[in-house]
Amino acid sequence: MSWVYLVMAGLLEVGWAVGLKYTAGFTRLWPSVFTLVTMAGSVGMLGLALRQLPLGTAYAVWTGIGTIGTAIAGMVLLHEPAGALRLLAIAMIAGGIVGLKLLSPA
Template sequence: MAWVYLFFAGLLEIGWAIGLKYTEGFTRLTPTILTVASMIASLALLGLALKTLPVGTAYAVWTGIGTVGTALLGIYLLGEPAATIRLVCIGLIVGGIVGLKLVA
């Protein structure tokens, strides 16, 4: 169950990272509320996952999910560049996440 908590914590990290862009410096109420709620929920789920997973593995996977998801949504939603080298680097992060899952 810890891996499920961690997966959803990572998804919520993507939500708050992208949400920060839409808060426009915390000047828009609804995006700000949703972003802060996503932050709290993400940390709560990470905390639940840490009951049984090693902290180094869980934190690396959590940030990896957030990093990959945020980078991909940045490309898709915000028109950020999708250069080949950028996509290769994102793939390397995914490989690291898979590797950590396999050895934990």
């Protein structure tokens, strides 16, 4: 169950990172509410995952999921560049996450 919490935490991290773009410096109410709620949810789920998982592994996977998801969301939603080298870098991050999962004791 810890890995489920961790994946959910990572996905919520994507939500707040993307939401932050739409808050206009926290001057827009609903994007700001969404961002703050997803921030709290992300950290809360990370805390639940840390009950069983090693800190280094959990934090690296959490930020990795957030990094991959946010980069992809930026490409899809905000039309950021999606060049081959950028996609390769994202794939390498994903490979690191898979490696951490396979080597994790929990």
